Amino acid sequence: MTDAIQIERERGVLILRLNRPDKKNALTGAMYSRLALALEQADADAEINAVLISGSSECFTAGNDIADFLEQPPSSLDSPVFHFMLNLLECSKPVIAAVAGAAVGIGTTLLLHCDLVYVSRDARLRMPFVNLGLCPEFGSSLLLPRLLGHARASQLLLLGEGFSGEQAAAWGIATEALASGEAALAKAREMALRFESLPPEAVRTSKQLMKAPDREQLRRVIEEEGALFTQRLRSPEAVAALSGFINRH
Secondary structure, three states: OHHHEEEEEEOOEEEEEEOOHHHOOOEOHHHHHHHHHHHHHHHHOOOOOEEEEEOOOOOOEOOEOHHHHHHOOOOOOOOHHHHHHHHHHHOOOOEEEEEOOEEEOHHHHHHHHOOEEEEEOOOEEEOOOHHHOOOOOOOHHHHHHHHHOHHHHHHHHOOOOOEEHHHHHHHOOOOEEEOOHHHHHHHHHHHHHHHHHOOHHHHHHHHHHHHHHHHHHHHHHHHHHHHHHHHHHOOHHHHHHHHHHHHHO
16 A cells, blocks of 8 residues: 555655555545655655645546545544644645646645645546535635635535636636646646755745744634544435445445
C-alpha cells in the first residue's frame, strides 16, 4: 500500500503522487497517514520550498475508499484522515495541486486548502456527501458558501451536483483550467519549481498572513464537521447508502 503514495523530490519541491490506478486513486487510512507524515516532514525541512499534490493525468482521486472506510471508520479526530486534514491546514510551505479527471469528495475539499490549483478543463469535481448519507467535511461548509455564495454552495453540498474544471477556475476554486490533464500537471510542476527562486521566509510569512484570519475558525469547523461526519457514518442512512455503493461497484 505504501506505493499508493509515491513521494519524490525534484530540487526544492516535494511531490506527493496518488498512485492507485486500479481504484481510481481512492484514499485509504494508510494513504492518509503517509500523506500526513510527508506534509509534516516537508514543513520541517528547510530544503523544501513547496509541496505538489497530484494524481495521474487521467485521475486525481475518487475520494475515500468506501470499503476501507466502512471497515475502519474514523472514530475520532486522532484518525489518519483528520491528521492529514490538519497537517495540510497548518502547512507553512506553498501547496500546489494538479487535478485531472475525477476529484470526488475530499478530492475536491482538499483543494480549498491548497495555495495554487491547476485543473484540466474536463476534470470532474463532486462532493456527494449528502448522497452517501454523510455531511460536508474539511471546512467545506464554511469555505464554499463564503467563496461561492449560499445558493451555489447549496447546489454542490446539498444536491451533490458535479462541476467541471473550467467551472472550478471560473468560481475561484482553481487557479487555472488547462486544456488537458498533462497540461495541468506540467503547469503545476512549473509553478511549484518557481518557489525555488523566491525568498522562502517572505513566501511563508505572506502565506501565514493570508491564512491567519480564518485559521482558528476553520480548525473549529473542521472539528465540528468531523464529529458529525463520524456520527453520520454510523447512521442507518449512511450505512444503507454506502453499502449500496459498494454493491454497485
